[in-house]
Amino acid sequence: MMLNTATQQFIREHLRDDVRQLALQSHRYPSLDIDFLLALTQISGRQQIEHKIPSWYSNDNLLYPKRLSLEQSSSETMAKYKSTLLSGNTLADLTGGLGVDTAFLAPNFSTVYYVEQQTALAAIAQSNFKSLNLNQIQVFGTDNKIFLETMPAVDCIFIDPARRSDTGKKVCLIEDCEPDLLEIQDLLLQKAQRILVKLSPMLDIQAACKVLKNISEIHVVGVENECKELLFLIEKEIITNPKIVCVNLRKKGNQTDIFDFPEEKQAQIPFVSELKNYLYEPNVAILKAGMYKLLGLRYGLEKLHPDSHLYTSESLVSGFPGRAFQIENVFSFQKQELKTHLQSIRQANVVVRNFPLSVAGLRKKLNLKEGGDIYLFATTLTNERRVLVLGRKLF
Numbered sequence: 001m002m003l004n005t006a007t008q009q010f011i012r013e014h015l016r017d018d019v020r021q022l023a024l025q026s027h028r029y030p031s032l033d034i035d036f037l038l039a040l041t042q043i044s045g046r047q048q049i050e051h052k053i054p055s056w057y058s059n060d061n062l063l064y065p066k067r068l069s070l071e072q073s074s075s076e077t078m079a080k081y082k083s084t085l086l087s088g089n090t091l092a093d094l095t096g097g098l099g100v101d102t103a104f105l106a107p108n109f110s111t112v113y114y115v116e117q118q119t120a121l122a123a124i125a126q127s128n129f130k131s132l133n134l135n136q137i138q139v140f141g142t143d144n145k146i147f148l149e150t151m152p153a154v155d156c157i158f159i160d161p162a163r164r165s166d167t168g169k170k171v172c173l174i175e176d177c178e179p180d181l182l183e184i185q186d187l188l189l190q191k192a193q194r195i196l197v198k199l200s201p202m203l204d205i206q207a208a209c210k211v212l213k214n215i216s217e218i219h220v221v222g223v224e225n226e227c228k229e230l231l232f233l234i235e236k237e238i239i240t241n242p243k244i245v246c247v248n249l250r251k252k253g254n255q256t257d258i259f260d261f262p263e264e265k266q267a268q269i270p271f272v273s274e275l276k277n278y279l280y281e282p283n284v285a286i287l288k289a290g291m292y293k294l295l296g297l298r299y300g301l302e303k304l305h306p307d308s309h310l311y312t313s314e315s316l317v318s319g320f321p322g323r324a325f326q327i328e329n330v331f332s333f334q335k336q337e338l339k340t341h342l343q344s345i346r347q348a349n350v351v352v353r354n355f356p357l358s359v360a361g362l363r364k365k366l367n368l369k370e371g372g373d374i375y376l377f378a379t380t381l382t383n384e385r386r387v388l389v390l391g392r393k394l395f
Helices: 005-013 019-023 036-052 067-072 076-082 102-106 119-131 144-150 182-189 205-211 261-266 284-289 293-299 334-342 357-367
Strands: 092-093 111-115 135-140 156-161 191-201 215-223 226-235 242-247 256-258 277-284 312-314 320-334 349-353 374-380 385-393
Touching: 005 036, 005 349, 019 036, 067 215, 076 226, 076 242, 092 102, 092 226, 092 284, 102 111, 102 119, 102 135, 102 156, 111 119, 111 144, 119 135, 119 205, 144 182, 156 182, 182 226, 205 215, 205 226, 215 284, 226 284, 242 284, 256 261, 256 284, 261 293, 277 284, 293 312, 320 334, 334 385, 349 357
Parallel strands: 092 111, 092 156, 111 135, 156 191, 215 242, 349 374
Antiparallel strands: 191 226, 215 226, 242 256, 277 312, 277 320, 320 385, 374 385
16 A cells, blocks of 8 residues: 555645545545545544654654554554663564554564564555665564464564454453463463563553563553553563562653562551641552552651552652642541631542542532642541541642
8 A cells, every 4th residue: 555646745735634524525636646535544544643653743654544553552652661671683573553562662673573463454564664664574464373383483572462352342351362361471481582561551460470470570651640551571581579660751751660569568667647748649650550668668758548548748758759749738528627628619639549439429529620729639547537638739
């Protein structure tokens, strides 16, 4: 599939147009040189990847598939992060898709095998690799399990099992994904020195550790405090305690904290029944990874409750991997206290941690609109007292 000059020009001229409206105007563009349907797909694709894969956006020679494949593809931010984890002579990407991860991993290798069973998608990827001058990539439009059985040994394998069932429903359990890693993990270890597995951010990490072999590192990656991916690094050598890397990628500077599960289990942290001057909320990567007690120890904080995952301190602690708040008020959920402390507040950012009401339920109960400069935390202290904490964000 190629874009001729007239089609490329049409795409450039209508790149900001509403594709649905443009589709209704085909009669206005009778030129036989313009592949109208192809142009619409490419305009839609370019619009989707403008912020997701910005370095591809300005390249007129790249092709894009239909919407679902684009939605399932990695972002440039995440693909670049993966490229810091794998390097060597040979790589096999067994779940190629659009090829974003393959493209960003490829410069680290001399030979790359891209495998994708959807032949139309493989053809698009092959064209794009050529346009990106990634000549070390060899494209195979075939089933990944068949390819894995016959492929030569490589330094590294990357695999991102499909997380949708036959009916299109999203799944997150390892055994529900395709391919099933539990069936092929021994073969993967036979074929590569190092394997990088991308799994759902909804997956239970501890449960995954019980069924996946030889995990050396687990990277819990968030982007601007939204958990995006779980990356499991697997190696031939057996590792007893994998390293857990909590990363929050931000424009203002990345946050990274590293620990292991035995270290977290053995940690001792003070709990408080009264809040101090400042409140701290960890970023999503730390919360997902379960680095609860160690976090407080490392930053000299006291924890509110074993299950609340909020922290407090007398003096402000800079560099905390999350959000910090100046506490203005702490009060109970009693009707009179609510009336006293919230009577002048109509809008607040509501956060619930270890509290019997949901955010929506609490907002309705308090009749508060979303937004503004004020933050309202509903939580439980170590003496099981339920409180509301009113504060303003510092960083």
